[in-house]
Amino acid sequence: MDRRNFLKATGALTTTAMLSQNNQTYAQPKLRTGEHVLILGAGLSGLSAAYLLHKQNIPFTILEARNRIGGRVFTHTADEAENLHVELGAEWVGASHERIQALCKELNLNLLNHQFETHLTLEGQYFKPKQWNYEQNWTSKYQTLLTNFKQLTSKNSKVLDQIDWWRYLNNQGISEKDIELKELFDSTDFGESIRNVSAYASLSEYAYSSPNNEMDFRIERGNTRLVEAMAEKIGMTHIMLSKKATHVKQEGKQVQVLCEDGSQYNGHRLICTLPVFALSKINWQPGLPADKTDALNQLQYCRIIKSAVVFKERFWQEEAFDMVTDTTAHYFFHSSKNLKSVKGTLTSYAIGEKAHVLSKMNQEQKIREICQGLKPAFGDVLPYAEKVVSYYWGGDAFSKGAYAIYDTHQWFGIRENLAKPFRNISFAGEHLADWQGFMEGAIQTGEDAAKGLLT
Numbered sequence: 001m002d003r004r005n006f007l008k009a010t011g012a013l014t015t016t017a018m019l020s021q022n023n024q025t026y027a028q029p030k031l032r033t034g035e036h037v038l039i040l041g042a043g044l045s046g047l048s049a050a051y052l053l054h055k056q057n058i059p060f061t062i063l064e065a066r067n068r069i070g071g072r073v074f075t076h077t078a079d080e081a082e083n084l085h086v087e088l089g090a091e092w093v094g095a096s097h098e099r100i101q102a103l104c105k106e107l108n109l110n111l112l113n114h115q116f117e118t119h120l121t122l123e124g125q126y127f128k129p130k131q132w133n134y135e136q137n138w139t140s141k142y143q144t145l146l147t148n149f150k151q152l153t154s155k156n157s158k159v160l161d162q163i164d165w166w167r168y169l170n171n172q173g174i175s176e177k178d179i180e181l182k183e184l185f186d187s188t189d190f191g192e193s194i195r196n197v198s199a200y201a202s203l204s205e206y207a208y209s210s211p212n213n214e215m216d217f218r219i220e221r222g223n224t225r226l227v228e229a230m231a232e233k234i235g236m237t238h239i240m241l242s243k244k245a246t247h248v249k250q251e252g253k254q255v256q257v258l259c260e261d262g263s264q265y266n267g268h269r270l271i272c273t274l275p276v277f278a279l280s281k282i283n284w285q286p287g288l289p290a291d292k293t294d295a296l297n298q299l300q301y302c303r304i305i306k307s308a309v310v311f312k313e314r315f316w317q318e319e320a321f322d323m324v325t326d327t328t329a330h331y332f333f334h335s336s337k338n339l340k341s342v343k344g345t346l347t348s349y350a351i352g353e354k355a356h357v358l359s360k361m362n363q364e365q366k367i368r369e370i371c372q373g374l375k376p377a378f379g380d381v382l383p384y385a386e387k388v389v390s391y392y393w394g395g396d397a398f399s400k401g402a403y404a405i406y407d408t409h410q411w412f413g414i415r416e417n418l419a420k421p422f423r424n425i426s427f428a429g430e431h432l433a434d435w436q437g438f439m440e441g442a443i444q445t446g447e448d449a450a451k452g453l454l455t
């Protein structure tokens with residue numbers, strides 16, 4: 001059974017399409033010939049919805065607040081002359097992520113290997129891969145926990161959702177040393193401390209992830225190539241940039257969107273793919289139901305800052321270099337892997353409070369702090385550093401975070417309310433996905449929302 005089917009079986013999958021299929025209250029009237037669909041957001045979710053509608057010859061318009069498409073997919077050129085690009089948003093395409101891989105194939109985009117062998121720096125001590133590990137009895141116990149999770153009943157899934165990942169691991173007898181490691185590694189995945197993540201949310205991800213934890217590939221020439229290729233197919237004339245929606249009005253069979261610049265768009269259905277923070281800022285007329293508003297007020301997004309340092313030389317030598325540390329820079333990986341350039345980039349991927357601290361530093365301070373994290377492994381590398389390009393998602397105007405983080409009681413407690421349609425509006429986006437926090441999830445929810453409108 002794959003992850004999607006497991007979540008269905010435990011009652012934990014709540015896409016718009018599923019809600020409409022299973023529950024009359026949420027069933028939406030199907031789209032009639034000539035009716036127009038408005039889509040809020042030109043991230044992967046909005047573009048996926050649009051691409052599906054485009055293939056069905058259904059008229060639509062995407063309204064995007066930024067002056068670029070892609071949202072949290074954001075490739076940046078760090079050095080023009082060297083053709084060095086880095087991902088400031090989504091990085092990896094997972095081996096289990098079938099929809100995104102199929103889309104890449106359909107759009108003739110190559111996937112490059114982006115797997116790493118992990119080094120570790122702990123309390124100033126540096127360990128190469130295979131020089132560090134979890135205790136042996138914990139490694140086998142953990143495998144058993146992952147296997148047993150797949151047999152979990154719906155009732156026990158809900159019990160698991162009441163406890164955080166850190167406490168759950170402690171209850172399972174993890175040692176002091178191993179919980180330190182687990183916090184460092186798993187907080188990298190969730191973007192905040194594992195004390196803030198539901199044990200159900202964690203296990204449902206890890207039990208179904210590829211051996212490399214979905215850190216498998218990247219798209220050649222940058223992940224933005226995918227959104228660009230989709231936009232080319234859809235046609236840029238259907239994508240309105242710099243159109244920040246401020247009001248959404250539903251009257252009879254009509255939906256009207258008012259944008260910050262005074263422009264207005266009319267349609268018969270709306271697919272809203274906005275992250276929770278942006279969604280909450282919209283003036284909805286009539287207002288959203290109270291249970292949805294409550295759910296919107298509860299869901300948090302993790303704080304991540306990605307800082308790619310351009311180095312004159314690739315002093316780390318190993319192509320597959322990455323390193324988890326207990327320093328402010330947190331996690332490093334060789335982001336110029338597979339790029340043919342003399343210079344190279346190491347990206348620091350810092351989470352939670354560490355991300356916030358780094359975001360307050362100027363360029364020079366940031367470079368110093370990041371190089372400090374590399375010191376136990378490579379000595380003083382400051383002389384090699386040329387510049388840093390970074391983006392702090394905790395401060396992003398639209399998402400105020402990198403991706404949603406499901407705390408205790410939330411997977412089963414609020415997801416359904418977040419996902420359920422409201423009259424002529426359906427909702428999509430990474431935060432509603434089974435592969436939540438991933439591009440795969442954003443694509444699936446966008447496609448599901450579009451499918452939900454079709455007969």
Ligand SMILES: Cc1cc2nc3c(=O)[nH]c(=O)nc-3n(C[C@H](O)[C@H](O)[C@H](O)COP(=O)(O)OP(=O)(O)OC[C@H]3O[C@@H](n4cnc5c(N)ncnc54)[C@H](O)[C@@H]3O)c2cc1C
Binds near residue numbers: 040045094437439
């Ligand atoms: C730092 C970071 C690392 C990540 N790493 C990975 C990874 O390695 N692998 C992976 O698969 N995924 C990763 N992700 C997650 C992935 O990027 C997201 O799941 C996915 O891109 C979200 O797509 P979306 O369409 O749901 O949302 P978004 O991309 O946020 O799209 C929503 C769009 O709505 C627009 N918008 C907001 N408000 C308004 C408004 N009022 N009016 C009109 N438009 C508006 C926004 O500008 C945005 O373009 C990462 C994300 C981040 C930030």
